[in-house]
Amino acid sequence: MMRSEIPEFAVVGHPNEGKSSVLSTLAEDDSVRISPLPGDTRVCRTFPVVIDGREVVRFTDTPGFQNPRETLQWIQAYQGSHATLVSDFIKAHQDDDDFHDDCQLLQPLLRGALIIFVVDGSRPLRNVDRAEMEILRLLGCPRMAIVNCKREESAWLAQWQMEFRKSFNAIRLFNSCQASYRERIELLESLKSIDQEIQPVLERVVKAFAADWQERNRLVADLLLELLCDGLGYRKSATLKPDSDEKKLREKLHGNFVDFLRRREKECQEKMRALYKHNIFNCELPQHSILQEDLFSEKTWKFLGLSPAQFVVAGALGGAALGAAVDVAAAGLTFGIFSSLGALLGAAGSALLKGGEFLSGVQFLGFRLNKQRLQVGPVKTIQLLFVLLDRQLLFYSHIINWAHGRRDYENQVLTRQKHSFNLGYTRDWSRSRYEICENFFKALQHYSQAEDKVFCRPLGELLREVLREISGGEKQAGKLSG
Ligand SMILES: Nc1nc2c(ncn2[C@@H]2O[C@H](COP(=O)(O)OP(=O)(O)OP(=O)(O)O)[C@@H](O)[C@H]2O)c(=O)[nH]1
Ligand SMILES: [Mg+2]
Known part of the structure; x- marks a missing residue:
């Protein structure tokens, strides 16, 4: 048996237990076919995981056992050498259609693939399961059992665990529809324990996965920074001809x-989706997600960004919001609700809640740069920074928690996304984080395209830290204890 340098795991089990779904999540590949009908996978297909242009590990999807009892009997009666057991089985059955799937699923063993045996732990154990486990035990290949519960039902887990102990080197709970990045890494780590020989190789695989994730987070932080720079630093002006309609021109600006900001947000989200390899499916947002709301809607501005209390009562921003408003007021510009300091102080709470109106209504209509020119931007309310960030961070959390093996949203109970329906992340931040945002925001007010964006660095670092928190924070133990 030849084992390649690149570890290969064959995902095997009974039909319709979620083998393809587990593989799709592990390999982060949404092109894997998953179907509610048993017997959907008929031939083996190998899915490589490529990181930095190099294949680091491969997973092979296999059909479910077709005749576990007969296969077991044949193996038990086999008199030949153990080394030729699998090839002899295939030779003896390859022309028999009834054994097509059994022959297929054993093929990867000829190349030294390691076994991941998948069962649906939300149902009771049956005799065919015992037969399948016994086949794998007699084949003697390194193997791990994965309990993928298709329903929220744990009554049978103890029974599975007892049975697994007899024939597996390791056992893990892994939900193919809800597994997070951390659980994928933990599963890979535990695969090390099934075979000492491949430990160093798998060590490298786990490191490559972790480095790849870090790199993706770095790229997301860059995307967010770019969005904030483009959105908050937006400046466009137009010439006001003597006979032209000033109101119309302001409205156009x-x-x-x-439109620009809405488009940039969408672009940013599409790029994130691609980075996390969701190429085919849309990863629909939950119906009640705040992200279903428009960027400038009243609800968005009510639930995302900082609360009015944080701006005014707690003074979280040490005067940033106030400062910006004073600038505008002093210059006598038309900036809607921030048109006077008195309005801000008097009705600070409600004024900030109406931030959405400030941008979407008639107020934000540009100001006169001089007699002939009208200008829109840069944005003067720092709340837009927090709203934009919250929306992108919520989207990030949504996308990284959408397991690739998940197909139908309707039947899924999402327990992991604590932030899906309510507030954003930024409200929980510390004062020092707000200061970083404030400094970035202030610098952006005076920044011109030609300058080096060094002022972005602290916020870039903060964003990487926040992304790490979001992706690593919800650690769940997947090991079946016992
Ligand atoms: N709710 C839920 N459904 C799951 C889960 N895992 C798999 N399913 C569903 O179960 C069905 C079978 O999943 P597959 O991954 O195609 O199963 P399989 O073992 O590859 O099936 P065959 O290829 O036919 O042997 C699909 O409809 C999946 O969406 C899970 O963890 N939770
Ligand atoms: Mg399948």
């Missing part, structure tokens, strides 16, 4: 800005 305003409309262009709003």
Whole structure:
């Protein structure tokens, strides 16, 4: 038996237990076919995991056992050498259609593949399961059992665990529809324990996965920074001809800005989706997600970004919001609700809640740069920074928690996304984080395209830290204890 340098795991089990779904999640590949009908996978297909242009590990999807009892009997009666057991079985059955799937699923063993045996732990154990486990035990290949519960039902787990102990080197709970990045890494780590020989190779695989994730987070932080720079630093001006309609021109400038920001947000989300390899499915947002709301809607501005209390009562921003408003007021510009300091202080709470109106209504209509020119931007309310960030961070959390093996949203109970329906992340931040945002925001007010964006660095670092928290924070133990 030849084992290649690149570890290969064959995912095997009974039909319809979730083998393809587990593989799809592990390999982060949404092109894997998954179907509610048993017997969907008929031939083996190998899915490589490529990191930095190099294949680091491969997973092979296999059909379910077709005749476990007969296969077991044949193996038990086999008199030949153990080394030729699998090839002899295939030779003896390859022309028999009834054994097509059994022959297929054993093929990867000829190349030295390691076994991941998948069962649906939300149902009771049956005799065919025992037969399948016994086949794998007699074949003697390194193997791990994965309990993938298709329903929220744990009554049978103890029974599975007892049975598994007899024939497996390791056992893990792994939900193919809800597994997070951390659980994928933990599963890979535990695969090390099934075979000492491959431990160093798998060590490298786990490191490559972790480095790849870090790199993706770095790229997301860059995407977010770019969005904030483009959105908050937006400046567009237009010439006001003597006979032209000033109101119309302001509306046009305003409309262009709003469209631009909506488009940039979408672009940013599409790039994130691609980075996390969701190429085929849309990863629909939950129906009640705040992200279903428009960027400038009243609800968005009510639930995301900082609360009015944080701005005014707690003074979280040490005067940033206030400062910006004073600037605008002093210059006598038309910036809607921030048109006077008195309005801000008097009705600070409600004024900030109406931030959405400030941008979407008629107020944000540009100001006169001089007699002939009208300008829109840069944005003067720091709340837009927090709202934009919250929306992108919520989207990030949504996308990284969408397991690739998951197909139908309706039947899924999402327990992991604590932030899906309510507030954003930024409200929980510390004062020092707000200061970083404030400094970035202030620098952006005076920044011109030609400058080096060194002022972005602290916020870039903060964003990487926040992304790490979101992706690593919800650690769940997947090991079946016992
Ligand atoms: N709710 C839920 N459904 C799951 C889970 N895992 C798999 N399913 C569903 O179960 C069905 C079978 O999943 P597959 O991954 O195609 O199963 P399989 O073992 O590859 O099936 P065959 O290829 O036919 O042997 C699909 O409809 C999946 O969406 C899970 O963890 N939770
Ligand atoms: Mg399948």
